[in-house]
Amino acid sequence: MLEIKNLHAELEEDSEVKILKGVSLSIKPGEVHAIMGPNGSGKSTLSYVLSGRDGYEVTEGSATLDGADLLEMDPEERAAAGLFLAFQYPVEIPGVGNMTFLRTAVNAQRKARGEEELSAGDFLKVIRAKAKDLQIDADMLKRPVNVGFSGGEKKRNEILQMAMLEPKMCILDETDSGLDVDAMKLVSDGVNALRDAGRSFLVITHYQRLLDHIVPDVVHILSEGRIIKTGGPELALEVERNGYADLMAEANP
Amino acid sequence: MMPRAKLKAQKRDAAEVLLKSRAVPAGGAWITKARQAALSRVSEMGLPNKRDEYWRYTDPRRLTDSEGQAARLHDSQGELPVFDRFDRLKVVFVDGVFDPAQSDPLALEGVEIVPLAEAAQTDLHWARDLYGTLEARAQSPVERALASLNTAYATEGMLIRVTGKPTKPISLIYQRSSEQADAMVHHVVRVEAGAVATILENGPMAARFNQVMEVEIAEGATFHHIRAQGRDHERAGAAHLFVRVGVDAQLKSFTLTANGALIRNEAVIWLDGADGSAHIAGATVGDGAFHHDDTVFINHAAPRCESRQVFKKVLRSGAVGVFQGKILVDQIAQLTDGYQISQSLLLNEDAQFLAKPELEIYADDVKCSHGSTSGEIDPHQLFYLRARGIPEDQAKLLLVLSFLAEALDEIADTAYAEDLRERLEAWLRRRG
Numbered sequence: 001m002l003e004i005k006n007l008h009a010e011l012e013e014d015s016e017v018k019i020l021k022g023v024s025l026s027i028k029p030g031e032v033h034a035i036m037g038p039n040g041s042g043k044s045t046l047s048y049v050l051s052g053r054d055g056y057e058v059t060e061g062s063a064t065l066d067g068a069d070l071l072e073m074d075p076e077e078r079a080a081a082g083l084f085l086a087f088q089y090p091v092e093i094p095g096v097g098n099m100t101f102l103r104t105a106v107n108a109q110r111k112a113r114g115e116e117e118l119s120a121g122d123f124l125k126v127i128r129a130k131a132k133d134l135q136i137d138a139d140m141l142k143r144p145v146n147v148g149f150s151g152g153e154k155k156r157n158e159i160l161q162m163a164m165l166e167p168k169m170c171i172l173d174e175t176d177s178g179l180d181v182d183a184m185k186l187v188s189d190g191v192n193a194l195r196d197a198g199r200s201f202l203v204i205t206h207y208q209r210l211l212d213h214i215v216p217d218v219v220h221i222l223s224e225g226r227i228i229k230t231g232g233p234e235l236a237l238e239v240e241r242n243g244y245a246d247l248m249a250e251a252n253p
Numbered sequence: 254m255m256p257r258a259k260l261k262a263q264k265r266d267a268a269e270v271l272l273k274s275r276a277v278p279a280g281g282a283w284i285t286k287a288r289q290a291a292l293s294r295v296s297e298m299g300l301p302n303k304r305d306e307y308w309r310y311t312d313p314r315r316l317t318d319s320e321g322q323a324a325r326l327h328d329s330q331g332e333l334p335v336f337d338r339f340d341r342l343k344v345v346f347v348d349g350v351f352d353p354a355q356s357d358p359l360a361l362e363g364v365e366i367v368p369l370a371e372a373a374q375t376d377l378h379w380a381r382d383l384y385g386t387l388e389a390r391a392q393s394p395v396e397r398a399l400a401s402l403n404t405a406y407a408t409e410g411m412l413i414r415v416t417g418k419p420t421k422p423i424s425l426i427y428q429r430s431s432e433q434a435d436a437m438v439h440h441v442v443r444v445e446a447g448a449v450a451t452i453l454e455n456g457p458m459a460a461r462f463n464q465v466m467e468v469e470i471a472e473g474a475t476f477h478h479i480r481a482q483g484r485d486h487e488r489a490g491a492a493h494l495f496v497r498v499g500v501d502a503q504l505k506s507f508t509l510t511a512n513g514a515l516i517r518n519e520a521v522i523w524l525d526g527a528d529g530s531a532h533i534a535g536a537t538v539g540d541g542a543f544h545h546d547d548t549v550f551i552n553h554a555a556p557r558c559e560s561r562q563v564f565k566k567v568l569r570s571g572a573v574g575v576f577q578g579k580i581l582v583d584q585i586a587q588l589t590d591g592y593q594i595s596q597s598l599l600l601n602e603d604a605q606f607l608a609k610p611e612l613e614i615y616a617d618d619v620k621c622s623h624g625s626t627s628g629e630i631d632p633h634q635l636f637y638l639r640a641r642g643i644p645e646d647q648a649k650l651l652l653v654l655s656f657l658a659e660a661l662d663e664i665a666d667t668a669y670a671e672d673l674r675e676r677l678e679a680w681l682r683r684r685g
């Protein structure tokens with residue numbers, strides 16, 4: 001599904017700032033991988049480089065989705081190809097209704113894939129059902145995108161978008177940050193409901209607790225732009241107990 | 254800096270030249286008197302000059318030259334005109350001249366409507382008392398000689414008196430047929446106590462136009478004004494809106510401007526009666542050789558009134574937007590609530606927005622705020638939309654429309670707002 005090989009990225013405006021220093025990972029269909037790492041280790045940068053945000057220069061390496069070169073595509077093409085990023089900081093867009101935004105996005109992707117656009121009626125039916133599962137009320141759907149939403153509402157809104165767009169490769173960037181226990185449960189249930197044999201997840205998190213709900217197949221530890229250790233779910237527990245310091249010391253003796 | 258006296262002399266000389274070249278139109282006694290009074294105002298003030306503080310950001314020459322410049326006619330490519338889908342009383346002007354053949358019969362329950370050309374020969378007391386009166390009042394604190402010029406020379410326009418709640422809006426439609434026409438149109442509107450009126454205006458009017466609309470809103474009355482100024486690129490014009498808002502009365506005015514070489518929209522609003530309300534808004538989109546100027550003056554002259562100004566401009570590739578907005582709160586106007594926002598979205602680097610917001614407050618218990626911003630499309634918002642699969646052009650269009658939405662939302666009847674929003678979207682989509 002997602003193949004990242006020796007990915008190097010630096011800041012476009014300052015090539016001295018090298019952020020990713022050779023990241024490699026391979027996610028197979030249906031797998032859930034977690035990336036953990038201290039603040040500033042490059043987790044969000046990895047998600048941005050994969051989804052095509054401006055401001056980063058890839059100097060080496062590759063990233064492909066089902067064999068297609070992601071780095072050659074515009075962000076909207078990556079989305080239409082099935083890549084989805086749940087943002088660490090969802091963006092507020094005053095003046096654009098949440099529903100209008102979602103319908104525009106769903107239909108733009110369908111159009112890009114040569115599929116028929118969804119009628120207003122059909123769209124409404126689908127979104128109502130999915131919103132209900134995430135306890136997103138009609139008012140939140142009508143309001144401008146993310147404007148005046150609480151932290152938890154924003155994260156649930158990200159998962160709603162993911163559910164509507166049905167991507168095959170989902171990247172979740174610290175979707176757990178700022179969530180209380182109940183909201184965490186809602187969000188995790190939303191994610192787990194989407195798990196299937198054809199869909200993969202890359203779950204970025206700073207803490208282990210999210211991984212109690214969304215149980216990963218593989219856990220990677222990212223530090224200073226490199227994956228310093230890869231293991232099973234038990235690696236997350238080790239981080240929880242001992243912090244990152246030991247692992248980092250091990251990697252840079 | 255030129256000395257004041259010298260500037261004044263120059264402005265008066267320019268006025269003399271212009272006045273000599275034009276004959277005062279014939280008419281009955283009342284209108285001749287109003288025209289003569291307006292002429293002496295013009296002689297006294299002189300013509301606007303780019304050295305006037307008031308014309309600092311907009312060179313008025315194209316509006317004051319004795320001859321207007323030609324402007325090509327816009328090809329609408331079969332698109333239906335704005336407001337076409339609504340049931341309304343149609344009053345059509347072609348190059349600024351009333352065209353009864355294309356218009357509906359001037360009959361609507363609760364409304365008296367008389368062409369200025371006709372009324373000039375008779376004596377309509379309510380029109381006589383208004384024609385040129387608010388324009389004259391608007392000459393202080395700053396001079397607006399173009400409006401006086403209009404009072405003196407206009408032979409076209411409608412005198413409209415609303416006494417009830419007409420079932421449909423009055424729709425003033427300004428078509429063009431000539432590349433040369435230089436139009437002067439002067440409307441007078443009186444909304445009587447408790448009445449509710451909607452006036453729609455749309456169309457490019459003329460290669461050059463000078464328009465005045467004087468509106469008196471009596472106690473407890475409501476006036477909705479929705480204007481779409483056409484799309485012809487090369488025309489130039491000035492539109493003046495003078496409104497007196499009475500006790501407990503309400504004004505809502507919205508203007509959409511797309512294109513035009515030079516468009517100056519002036520509004521002067523007096524909140525003369527307690528508990529009145531005035532909302533004035535504008536949405537502007539301009540590209541290339543486009544200069545658009547909103548100049549607004551709101552005078553709170555009575556207690557407990559509310560005023561609101563919302564102006565949004567989207568500018569690209571050399572387009573210039575100007576906003577001059579002043580709120581003057583008299584000493585008597587306690588508990589005033591005044592709000593003003595002017596914002597521009599600059600789609601590329603060589604577009605320009607010049608704003609001059611002003612507050613002058615003599616009452617001590619008031620709430621007034623104003624703000625002005627100028628910015629580009631937010632890259633975070635753009636990326637967010639694109640990351641969801643929305644192509645760049647479409648995402649930008651969505652953001653431009655969302656920027657303008659706040660101004661369109663000022664229109665009370667959402668059906669009109671939606672009509673204008675759809676047009677805007679189609680225009681912007683076509684331009685790319």
Ligand SMILES: Nc1ncnc2c1ncn2[C@@H]1O[C@H](COP(=O)(O)OP(=O)(O)O)[C@@H](O)[C@H]1O
Nearest residue numbers: 011019037038039040041042043044045046055
């Ligand atoms: N746009 C940017 N401008 C400046 N520094 C950046 C930018 N993006 C990332 N960085 C730097 O790169 C490093 C990695 O950041 P980030 O990817 O956000 O880390 P994480 O998500 O793991 O906390 C940090 O040192 C951060 O300051």
Ligand SMILES: [Mg+2]
Nearest residue numbers: 043044088174
């Ligand atoms: Mg981060």
